[in-house]
Amino acid sequence: xxxxxxxxxxxxxxxxxxxxxxxxxxxxxxxxxxxxxxxxxxxxxxxxxxxxxxxxxxxxxxxxxxxxxxxxxxxxxxxxxxxxxxxxxxxxxxxxxxxxxxxxxxxxxxxxxxxxxxxxxxxxxxxxxxxxxxxxxxxxxxxxxxxxxxxxxxxxxxxxxxxxxxxxxxxxxxxxxxxxxxxxxxxxxxxxxxxxxxxxxxxxxxxxxxxxxxxxxxxxxxxxxxxxxxxxxxxxxxxxxxxxxxxxxxxxxxxxxxxxxxxxxxxxxxxxxxxxxxxxxxxxxxxxxxxxxxxxxxxxxxx
Amino acid sequence: xxxxxxxxxxxxxxxxxxxxxxxxxxxxxxxxxxxxxxxxxxxxxxxxxxxxxxxxxxxxxxxxxxxxxxxxxxxxxxxxxxxxxxxxxxxxxxxxxxxxxxxxxxxxxxxxxxxxxxxxxxxxxxxxxxxxxxxxxxxxxxxxxxxxxxxxxxxxxxxxxxxxxxxxxxxxxxxxxxxxxxxxxxxxxxxx
Ligand code: SF4
Numbered sequence: 269x270x271x272x273x274x275x276x277x278x279x280x281x282x283x284x285x286x287x288x289x290x291x292x293x294x295x296x297x298x299x300x301x302x303x304x305x306x307x308x309x310x311x312x313x314x315x316x317x318x319x320x321x322x323x324x325x326x327x328x329x330x331x332x333x334x335x336x337x338x339x340x341x342x343x344x345x346x347x348x349x350x351x352x353x354x355x356x357x358x359x360x361x362x363x364x365x366x367x368x369x370x371x372x373x374x375x376x377x378x379x380x381x382x383x384x385x386x387x388x389x390x391x392x393x394x395x396x397x398x399x400x401x402x403x404x405x406x407x408x409x410x411x412x413x414x415x416x417x418x419x420x421x422x423x424x425x426x427x428x429x430x431x432x433x434x435x436x437x438x439x440x441x442x443x444x445x446x447x448x449x450x451x452x453x454x455x456x457x458x459x460x461x462x463x464x465x466x467x468x469x470x471x472x473x474x475x476x477x478x479x480x481x482x483x484x485x486x487x488x489x490x491x492x493x494x495x496x497x498x499x500x501x502x503x504x505x506x507x508x509x510x511x512x513x514x515x516x517x518x519x520x521x522x523x524x525x526x527x528x529x530x531x532x533x534x535x536x537x538x539x540x541x542x543x544x545x546x547x548x549x550x551x552x553x554x555x556x557x558x559x560x561x562x563x564x565x566x567x568x569x570x571x
Numbered sequence: 572x573x574x575x576x577x578x579x580x581x582x583x584x585x586x587x588x589x590x591x592x593x594x595x596x597x598x599x600x601x602x603x604x605x606x607x608x609x610x611x612x613x614x615x616x617x618x619x620x621x622x623x624x625x626x627x628x629x630x631x632x633x634x635x636x637x638x639x640x641x642x643x644x645x646x647x648x649x650x651x652x653x654x655x656x657x658x659x660x661x662x663x664x665x666x667x668x669x670x671x672x673x674x675x676x677x678x679x680x681x682x683x684x685x686x687x688x689x690x691x692x693x694x695x696x697x698x699x700x701x702x703x704x705x706x707x708x709x710x711x712x713x714x715x716x717x718x719x720x721x722x723x724x725x726x727x728x729x730x731x732x733x734x735x736x737x738x739x740x741x742x743x744x745x746x747x748x749x750x751x752x753x754x755x756x757x758x759x760x761x762x763x
Contacts, residue, residue, distance in 0.1 A: 298629070307627040314603065314632055321603040321643075324596035326668045328640070471637040483640030483667035 271361065279350030279360035286349050286499035287492060291315045293524055294495065297531045304535060319491050327484025330388045337384020338486045342493045344376030349496050352503050355513045356430040365426045367415065370504060377493060378404075381478060388481035396477020399468035399542050406549035407458035407465070410557040414448040414455075417561045418508060421570060426504075430512025440511040444570050447560040451553045452509050456526075458549065459501045462534035467542045502527050600643065600669065601726040603632045604719070607642035607666070609659060612649015614676040614709045621712050633719060639665040644722070645699075649709075650678035652690045656698060657752055663699050670734050671702045671726075673718055680704055697747045700733030 295315040302309020311317075329335055351369050353359030382401070385393040418441055422432035433440050442449035458465040468477045482490055506512065506522045513519035540548065563569050608618060621628050622635065636642040639662045651659060663670070674695050677683035682693035695701055702725060705718035725731040737744060748755045 302627070302629060306624040308630040309627075310629045310632055317599055317603040317632060321596075321599040324599055325643075328665075328667060476637040476641070479641070480638050481640055483638075483642075487641055 275360050275362075276350070280346070282352055282354060282360055283346045283349035283496060285354070286352065286503070287495050289520065289523065290495040290499040290502075290527075291319070293527055294498070296524075297528055300528065301531065301535050304532070315495075319488055319495075322488030322491060323485055325484035325488075327482075327486050329486075330481060333387035334384050334481075335486070337380045337382075337387055338482075338489050338493075340380030341377045341384065342380075342489050344373060344378075344380055345493045345496045345500070348373035348377060349500055352500060353426050353430070353507065353512075354503075355515055355519055356427055356434060357514075358516075359427065363425065363427075367419065367424045367426060367429075367504075367508075370500065374497075374500065377497065381490070381493070384486075385478035385481075390481045392474045392476075392480040393478050395474050396468050396470075396480065399474075400478060402542055403458055403461075403465060403468055403545055406546045407455040407553075410451050410549060410553035411455035411459075413554075413557040413561050414445070414451050415508070417445065417448060417564050420565055426507050426512075430507055433511035434514065440509060442509040445560055445564055447556045448564075449509050451557045451560070452505060453530075454549075454553050456501060456505050457530055457533065458545070460498055460530055462530050463537040464534075464540050464548075465545050466534075466539050467545050470539060473539075498527070502530075597726055597729070601723040604644050604671075604722070605634055605636040605642045606644045606646050607636055607639050607662070608646045608648065609655075609662065610646075610648045611651065611655050612647075612676060612678055614649040614678075617675070617709055617712050617715050618646075618648065621715050626712055626716050628716065628719065631719065631723070639663075640667060642666055643669070643671060645670065645672045647672065647674045647679055647695060647701075649676045650683065650685050650691050651695065653692065653752060656692055657755065660698060660748055660752075660755060668734050669731075671722060671731055672699055672733055673703045673705070673722060674701045675705050675710055675715060675718075677706055677708045680706060683708055692751060698744060698751070700736045700744075702731045702733045 292312065292315075295310070295312045298314060299309040299312055348370060350360055351365055351373070353365050359365050378400075382397045385397050418429060422429045429441075432438060433444075438444070442452075457463075461469055469479075470477060474480075479487065479490060502523055503519075505526055506519065510522050510526070513522060608615070610618070620626055628634070639645075643666075645659075645663055645666060647659065663672070672695075674680070678685060678691070679695035679701070682688075682691065685691040686693055692698070703718045703722045705714050707714055710718075722731060745755070
């Protein structure tokens with residue numbers, strides 16, 4: 269198929285939709301957490317107010333690497349979100365929705381952020397970046413084993429994976445590969461930086477890590493980037509394990525449930541130390557992932 | 572010949588447009604105030620109930636933030652010794668504008684019960700501009716919350732101008748700072 273300007277516009281539309289969806293759901297989740305703690309909680313659109321407030325403030329710069337990294341992070345993440353299929357029939361670039369596109373393009377955004385944070389010269393930022401990369405190294409290994417198992421079964425196109433799960437006689441991978449589903453969810457918590465694995469943000473410990481020197485407009489752009497990143501990660505989980513979606517409402521429903529569950533678990537947990545994060549991921553999730561891969565690939569027991 | 576069919580074009584001056592944008596910005600700024608807590612005084616004990624379920628400041632869009640760059644309000648809770656004053660000034664200079672200062676307790680107003688101490692400064696607004704004072708030793712949590720609502724009101728009426736005052740009278744503030752501290756060296760410590 270040929271790529272026209274229309275595909276790019278649809279892609280940008282998907283990125284924008286992801287931003288609006290995730291920002292609203294994050295606001296709703298702050299309300300839910302407020303109720304959990306017997307508070308009234310903020311307005312549901314509070315996250316939008318925060319972002320626009322940040323964009324309306326004046327900001328300091330710490331040199332061009334600092335500024336350029338922020339733009340690279342935001343651009344890289346928007347470019348990644350453009351490829352995300354929303355349902356099993358709707359995506360911007362047709363057949364270009366291979367899982368590995370997301371793995372590679374996500375790295376652009378993350379590296380932009382790491383570069384920019386190191387450019388600020390603040391030691392907390394360097395510690396935060398180092399912890400973020402270590403956490404990534406920890407959750408990627410079990411996650412990749414499960415993903416490769418899924419790819420072995422259903423191919424690596426996200427649409428293909430959704431259609432495979434929706435086909436008659438097949439189950440969602442959360443049910444077909446139960447151990448894998450658990451590993452996937454734990455890895456998702458690590459990706460989102462939710463609480464037991466919040467080590468690289470840790471506001472009370474390393475003053476919010478990579479974000480320590482950002483204020484005003486740059487912080488606003490990073491917030492937008494963060495929302496779109498969460499959109500990509502949660503949508504990946506929905507498509508890979510929850511059978512994707514046949515229409516947009518089912519997608520929003522599944523998305524909301526997954527994100528809210530991760531958030532609720534996050535709010536009743538404490539924070540791991542960085543070495544605990546690594547040993548945790550290299551223990552149970554890794555063992556479960558290997559067992560699941562063995563069962564699914566060699567024994568062929570896909571329920 | 573001027574056509575009467577169309578309403579005449581309104582010429583909005585640049586100042587007018589700027590004012591409009593500023594008002595829109597003010598709406599966002601007053602509904603999302605992030606605090607940097609400078610808790611050296613005993614008044615800080617009033618903040619936990621203000622944040623948690625008793626008074627829940629998050630319903631006003633407020634919340635604690637980790638670093639000065641991210642924050643909008645510098646919350647000074649109580650007395651400041653000369654040593655902490657120096658850090659307070661560095662912190663204030665690091666915050667991104669528009670920035671506001673809220674001072675809790677009678678200590679930053681006139682020295683409070685420490686008015687005759689050699690180690691504690693008496694009037695905070697000699698050194699940095701203060702937008703809202705919450706009087707009392709220590710002020711009630713209701714009073715603290717009321718102070719925040721007052722600040723929002725001030726932002727709405729465009730009277731929370733402390734940061735502009737700091738720009739305009741920088742020499743005067745600077746002179747006071749140097750007089751009390753001897754040396755105030757504000758710089759970007761990571762790049763030079
Ligand atoms: S005003 Fe009273 S309670 Fe507050 S810091 Fe001063 S002495 Fe402590």
